[in-house]
Amino acid sequence: MKKQGLLLVHTGDGKGKTTAALGLALRAWGDGMRVCILQFIKGSWEYGELRAIEALAQADGRIQITQCGLGFTRKGEKKNVAHRRAAEAALEKARVAITCGAWDLVILDELNYAVKFGLVSEAELMALLDLRPLGLHLLITxxxxxxxLIERADLVTEMRLVKHPFQQGIKAQKGIEF
Incomplete structure (x- = not known):
């Protein structure tokens, strides 16, 4: 029986989209799968997840994480030219990751933000989905x-904000929010 790859989406205004994606990556790696994570926006900070995944990668090379972005941006910002170039390069890396046959699971972290901010067009996203081989699992956050994207996905999980410490004046904490 051939493996059926799934198109998964983690979206919503609540915290936990990347965290859940990294949990899936850890599960997949633990079960012997090969995992590629490309982060479309993150790129200017060093996060704990980078160190953790790099340690796993040193064990056997079946997992990798690459920051492709320049950090967060907003629609219409003047610096979007540089962000657009970074997103184009990330999109090319995604094309290679999806089509090269080296991975069982590809995670395109924050790609939805890149589409929302106009760094990647919806048409480019749909063309990328068209490249996915039948057995490849693809997760977009x-x-x-x-x-x-929601229409094409096999599984969509929406993280919904109910309560957040920021609402009480508590700043983001390393190891929890980032």
């Missing part, structure tokens, strides 16, 4: 997943 970020707020505001476009309706076309």
């Amino acid at each position: 970020g707020r505001d997943a476009c309706p076309a």
Whole structure:
């Protein structure tokens, strides 16, 4: 029986989209799968997840994480030219990861943000999905997943904000929020 790859989406305004994706990556790696994680926005900070995944990668090379972005941006910011170039390069890395046959699971972290901010077009996203081989699992994260992505996905999980410490004046804490 051939393996059926799934298109998964983690979206919503609540915390936990990347965290859940990394949990899936850890599970997949632990079960012998090969995992590629490309982060479309993150790129200017060093996060704990980078060190953890790099340690796993040193064990056997079946997992990798690459920060492709320049950090968070907003729609219409003047620096978007540089962000757009970084997103184009990330999109090319995603094309290679999806089509090269080296991975069982590809995670495109924050790609939904890149689409929302106009760094990647919805048409480019749909063309990327068209490249996915039947057996490849693909997970896309970020707020505001476009309706076309939600329609094509096999599984969509929406993280919903109920309560957040920031609402009480508590700043983001290393190891928890980032």
